[in-house]
Amino acid sequence: MGEIRYPLSINQATTREQWSLPEAIEGYARQDVRGIAIWRDKLAECGVEKARKRLADHGMTVTGLCRGGMFPAADAAGRQAAIDDNRRAIEEAVGVGASCLVLVCGGLPEGSKDLAGAREMVQDGIAAILPEARAAGIPLAIEALHPMYAADRNCINTIGQANDLCDTLGEGVGIAVDVYHLWWDPDLEGEIGRAGRAPGTRLLAFHICDWLVPTKDLLLDRGMMGDGVIDIPAIRGWMERAGYEGSAEVEIFSTRWWAADPDDVVAACIARHRTVC
């Protein structure tokens, strides 16, 4: 443990309120951060062709496209619309050379209390897009979200569930491990190990930030690494031992950091990555 320092990537959600995609690419590269995760709304503003050129000009690795998923819906038309949208996301991931498409799988359909049913819709949705993902060479990264998002964002709430889905669905599906969502899980070390032992490459991404005490908002109060209580080096050690060889991607949704000078945010990411991750 502690031998590997994963290359730094910044998820552009971290500077979402300050920078467009071209600005983020340039701003990250200016401080020699050569990894970025891209959001589809920002990509749509910029256009895939222009984004691809800017990424190449700055030697950027795209550690993920955010996001596919959101599969559960109250009716078949809604579920089909989600599947169609995920197929477009796969094409966009190819367009920017993303190493994976991150899936935030979706919560309960409007008016539903059937959590098990929503979880089945997630499995069915991923299965529906998997042929296209495999053909395109885009791994699908299931991101288990914190249980506080089970109702409205993602009914996949533990890495254990994500591993089960991977076992069921087979090649082409993996996992994005986000410390914010998973740090509390008593099975986290074991399930990261299980992912590492699975056939193929299941550990597709490693997202870092911190859990603040107190956390004042369910959505927009994530902390910079080192400002909270997550033992990030311990979790990184579990990722290392499981054979993960990608980047450490900073993803911070925070009204506080969104109000800061984005160059300072990037500098903070770099400094904390060196010292507390």
Add this chain to the structure above:
Amino acid sequence: MGEIRYPLSINQATTREQWSLPEAIEGYARQDVRGIAIWRDKLAECGVEKARKRLADHGMTVTGLCRGGMFPAADAAGRQAAIDDNRRAIEEAVGVGASCLVLVCGGLPEGSKDLAGAREMVQDGIAAILPEARAAGIPLAIEALHPMYAADRNCINTIGQANDLCDTLGEGVGIAVDVYHLWWDPDLEGEIGRAGRAPGTRLLAFHICDWLVPTKDLLLDRGMMGDGVIDIPAIRGWMERAGYEGSAEVEIFSTRWWAADPDDVVAACIARHRTVC
């Protein structure tokens, strides 16, 4: 499923801002709710002797005393102080005839990121008070809290962890199942069943309220049953099949309900208990 309607109890946290303990006893009994869970700060204001008399006068069952726990601390003196306080809580539980002492086990010690260490401190703390609890005939009800409270309130975040602790610690330790904290857990049905099959009486309490969408505050935005997305009848059915024979205890921390007329709150608890639980 649906054959049993558990007797209604109200946790006095539900009317915490409006009523003292004597007022709550009288207010609940006035609408023929004969179960109450008592908080220690309210009990301290009232005094144990007076509380016991008022409870007897109104024929109230005390479905729990809130709360023991909070075992982890940064040093041995802090951990001993917690154990001493829990021993006093056991005496108070005897004093009011509570059917269990609810344990909110505690989070990370100040400055610590060692979640596994905090969980060991919880186990050690419960083990330390268990002889007194057994001698007093007061079952200890481990209440797993939602993972969003792992850092600052309770590092026991799944019923699976609670079952593991019960297996380790043996007779005299059980579980309080709170739908707010556990509804998202894919293992909930299985772990309730596991608790039901364990020797003795492990299922000690059943707490109900609802998860609102959106949830606007991590602490004080719980919903009245029926206003959110939790399938309470399904979970009640799992409790029935596991052999639970206690009350359904309404526990709502909510600035909205605390601003309401407490008689209306009690009436809402009764109505919702009849229709959506």
